[in-house]
């Protein structure tokens with residue numbers, strides 16, 4: 001795919017400065033199943049509307065379309081206060097809170113430092129653990145220290161490492177930082193008393209299904225010492241992305257759920273005690289990771305149960321006639337034949 005197409009897509013994704021509608025409204029908030037200290041709990045998830053990821057404006061990652069949930073300018077502290085009030089109106093005291101911004105919570109252009117502390121402090125008390133996401137370059141003692149003071153519970157920061165293979169990360173996913181920078185940021189988080197969590201992307205564009213599985217398994221092996229948890233995120237097709245461009249031309253199929261099963265089952269033995277989880281977005285849908293349609297619900301439920309309980313043996317009991325098709329397609333793809 002020509003470089004110019006990627007740049008055009010990035011330009012089209014980016015909202016204009018006039019697109020500030022809803023600046024005082026959250027993108028969304030909901031409750032979902034999670035695990036905390038070995039027990040199942042409810043987690044409160046909220047997505048704040050900010051200017052979003054600066055990298056998405058410059059070039060963006062090939063699978064990421066989160067820019068659609070952002071503003072064409074920085075959000076003001078007052079608008080953030082309104083969004084926080086809206087979030088607190090929906091908060092039911094869940095012990096685990098996850099705050100997303102469609103970018104980096106630690107980037108001052110997205111969330112100013114004073115608002116960051118206020119937002120975290122607002123959940124102090126009922127929330128025992130609070131997670132947010134950041135690019136590695138924003139993980140510094142200066143940014144983390146005030147947040148440790150503002151929030152009395154455990155902090156967890158998720159880093160979108162995606163792959164430990166520099167070529168996969170740089171050329172196929174087109175992230176701006178190298179795997180080494182992600183691993184170094186995870187080390188800084190640990191040193192600052194924060195739990196580092198790593199995202200690993202299953203099936204970036206241009207990899208076959210088998211190569212994608214191998215890529216994640218290798219990433220688990222190389223990354224697990226640096227992280228307290230690794231989350232396998234199978235690609236789902238988002239609007240205005242390179243992956244969608246490929247999908248529309250019949251050059252990309254979202255990963256099979258069987259690949260997620262294999263990555264968890266095999267990866268659990270290679271994760272060295274680091275939590276390994278997967279909560280596929282858009283699972284079972286044509287634009288998300290899916291199997292044949294008949295077994296998708298059962299396989300997704302088993303993936304969620306394995307992730308919450310860290311029990312991976314039950315995955316061995318899954319089966320469906322489409323597993324044979326999956327295996328055949330994988331071997332045909334490996335020969336370079338269109339499946």
Ligand code: SF4
Nearest residue numbers: 053055056060061064
């Ligand atoms: S995946 Fe992360 S770094 Fe890449 S464009 Fe999206 S938000 Fe930015």
Ligand SMILES: [Zn+2]
Nearest residue numbers: 292295320322
């Ligand atoms: Zn099936």
